[in-house]
Amino acid sequence: LKSKYLTLIADAGDENSLEDLRVQALGKKGEISLQMRELGKMTPEERKTAGPALNALKDEINSALVAKKSGLQDAALDERLRSEWLDVTLPSRNRPAGTIHPISQVTDEVTAIFADMGFAVAEGPQIESDWYNFDALNIPGHHPARAEMDTFYTHRAEGDNRPPHVLRTHTSPVQIRSLEANGAPIRIICPGRVYRADYDQTHTPMFNQVEGLAIDKDISMANLKWVLEEFVKAFFEVDDVELRFRASHFPFTEPSAEVDIRCSWEGGTLKVGEGDDWLEILGSGMVHPKVLTAAGVDPSVYQGFAFGVGIDRIAMLKYGIPDLRAFFDSDLRWLRHYGFRS
């Protein structure tokens, strides 16, 4: 019996046949189990020798099974190691690499230029309260600017008479939030998305602005002019660029100016710094005392300037992109053409 099983175990080719053998020998109705049962019918004398012998046989077969099992597992592992190898020196498969979207690229460029002039980056929510987007910026409820801005309003539940929240129509609410949080003096820019219900070649319902705000005890419009000129020169990488400050009106600045940049559209490509065209790139002015007061800053001590630049506009100008809408079409061919390799 012993040599029969030891041979069978030694010859077993896989774990399944090994398990069959175990059942055949040691299972409930196995050959050895049946013999164990016979012990009961023996005389005590017979049992004394047959009992230990059977137990020893059982142990021996058991350990043969265990040893063979781990031997089979080792062999299986060896086989896998032999067959499943990986050549880490092979060149990798090509994955299409993404590009940086021109808006992200331009936002980074703008941020870096203003960082050099000591401006930190601040952010605010895109869903804004009526107070931050309008009232605190000296745009009261009846003011025509609210209608002019083609505001997207969120919906209030029936019976809820609070004014609705809005998708911020400009980055100017971040002026208020930053002054509230940090007080004056302050020097920040706030890049981000803004929303207006408007759509044509130069307007999309979502676009990007960067707000600038500098408040201190001795700031004048001359500082504003210098900062903007330095910015435009650095951004367009030119020694000289012509800016046109046009008197304008914003409820939150006094005086106010819109700034245009000299450019041309020769042969469909946009050129900055030459030609007879002017492209408006930003609104600006000296922060209105009422705005400072609303933000908790004393206008008899502090004053300063603010501006809002259209990021998409200056991206179009710098990279010669004729249609603003393409920025948000997610057309991969367009992105490959204008996108930036990281």
Ligand code: PHE
């Ligand atoms: N918030 C204005 C706009 O969106 C731009 C602006 C910002 C003007 C700051 C003056 C000062 O048109």
